[in-house]
Amino acid sequence: MRSAVIAGVYEFPERTTTRSVLEIQALSARAALADAGLAPKDVNGYFTVGTNPGVGPLATVDYLNLHPTYIDGTTIGGSSFVAHVNHAAAAIAEGRCRVALITYGSTARSSGIAVGTRERIAGEYVDQFEGLYGISTVGLYALVAQRHMHVFGTTSAQLAEIAVACRRHAGLNPVALYREPITVDDVVKSPMISSPLHLLDCCVITDGGGAVVVVHPDLARDLRTPPVRLLASAEAIAHTSAGHRDYLVSAAAETGPRAFAEAGVTHDDIDTAMIYDSFTITVLMTLEDLGFCKKGEGGRFVEGGRLQLGGALPINTDGGGLSSNHPGMRGIFLVIEAVKQLRGECGDRQVKDCRVALVHGTGGTLGTRHSGATLILGRA
DSSP states (O other): OTTOEEEEEEEOOOSSOSSOHHHHHHHHHHHHHHHHTOOGGGOOEEEOOOOSTTTTTHHHHHHHTOOOSEEEOOOBTBTHHHHHHHHHHHHHHTTSOSEEEEEEEEOHHHHTOOTTOSOOOTTTSTTHHHHTTOOOHHHHHHHHHHHHHHHHOOOHHHHHHHHHHHHHHHTTOTTOSOOSOOOHHHHHHSOEEETTEEGGGBOOOOOEEEEEEEEOGGGGGGOSSOOEEEEEEEEEEEOOGGGTSOTTSOTHHHHHHHHHHHHTOOGGGOOEEEEOOSBHHHHHHHHHHHTSSOTTOHHHHTOTTTTSTTSSSOBOTTOHHHHTOOSSOOHHHHHHHHHHHHTTOOGGGOOTTOOEEEEEEEEEOTTSOEEEEEEEEEEO
16 A cells, blocks of 8 residues: 555535536546546546446546556445545556556436436345335435444434534535534534434535545656645445344454554554544544444543644544535545645644544445445555
8 A cells, every 4th residue: 555645636516516426526636636647648547436337437538538557446335435546556556557546427316317216127226125114315324323323322413513523624624514603502403304313413415526536656757736645545335234233343353453553553643534524423433433433432532622723633624514515425525624634734723733634434224235445545
């Protein structure tokens, strides 16, 4: 993992747009490459999700007029782009490419499509056996939240602390969708969506996209901006295990220990963490499973402003999916914000002396099957 660095990043700023998915990716790719001091002709590795059935990245490669020698269309939900950074580093280490471009684009908000809320075609997904009972994405996360409350005594007010922290950070981000402050009381009094998750426990729906450039370290001396080192990475899948899995344990319980061991750092070394926040319960469970606190102690861990700027572990400093943006898959924005923090480019929301950042993406649903991908990044 030490044989690659992140050289450039860019986040498409519009939360509602008239741009197409391909155009969002093209604009983001051009800007991220410019951020690194590179051009499209330099790209020989390309990574994105397979949003078009049967063709995967082909349409995007054509639109961007790229000619990569290495292509990866891994699609494991919201953690896909976190995994892509890992895959790009591995490809670079093997000599399969030297400049890897990762892109994403979505028009979920302007198209009126919330990922996970529409019925799926019977026979195409294993979810068909559960769909008969009227499941929804928020319902599956709500079941996990209910169970966590039942077993460990976690409260709605504790979950609300996560939403409040993200909203405070969103207030410092000029492109965040929602910037006005909220309180714990605001969260617990917002409309119930699926008990015990309230409206403000749920992520927003936006358009958006971005790009990340990962390169061979030999190119680092010619970069326009300081490179960010990849210290470690890990991936895992958690599924139903034929009904034997403990649903209060997520894939982060596998990826966290592996990533920390590979990086050779401790939890106290982490200056900021970008944690996938599809719902507040996602963050609480992830923090427990990554080892920041013991299982069942997440509710107490997130209290008292710990997750806010100035706290012991500021998370999602861009406002996260709960307040800034969530176009359907959010992993790429976790990487982008972590890189900006390590380069000291976040202005009013900058974490002081940020040297080591953790990124964790979650894809799918905690209540059935999901993916987890963890990166630990370091300032050059």
